[in-house]
Amino acid sequence: MNKIINTYSALVGKAVKAKAKLILFVLVLVLFVLGSGAPEAGGGVINSLPIFRF
């Protein structure tokens, strides 16, 4: 994780390092909970789109 943050910080400056770390942390957590759970039966983001409705 630190490697990604450091690479990103080198590109955009250290001032945004803390924010970048927080955004990546939250992104990873969101992806983790979406992958761990099975909450999308009928009412999730994907199924709520008309094209995907069954």
Add this chain to the structure above:
Amino acid sequence: MILVAAVVVGLIAGLIRATITKRSYQPHSLNLIWVVFVALFAQWIVFGFLFTRTIIPDLYASLVLVLSQVLLLIFAWKNRQVPGFWLLGIGLLLNLAVILLNGGWMPISPGTVRWLVPDAAPDAWQIGERLAYGKDKVLLVENTRLWFLSDRLHTPEWLFYRVAFSVGDVVIALGAIWLLWSIGGSGEPKLKKEKIE
């Protein structure tokens, strides 16, 4: 979406806590984050992307579901020292257990499906079959192993948003809230930081 809502609630609560305690909101460093991206990409290909999810056989789809959740379990184990992660891991383990014991799919009862989509066409789903292109399989309660861990819970009747979820999902949601809340009390005090600078 209830899990994403839990993340939002936890984040807001953690930020408020950090503001009150005058600490910086600094998240913990995580190990093996690439595993999460790999697992989710695989799930997206199988369950999300329109052009692939319709052609991938159910057998492979269930295999990807199980393997991706095993990867996420490894990620949770590697980060178990972070507050809340053991709860995230337990929730995932509960979901994985019921999925493994029911042929690689999360079981959902016909009653719950009828509640979810009351206006669905009669041939839109069948008992014993996968529900649309999702992670669920419609099973009778008496034919479901560990039925109490299946997608048997649902949002209240008065809520416009209908979704079914499992006990494991609730544990995962609590873990996410705990994790984000704990960060609000673990950062450096802001006054101390200013002095150093």
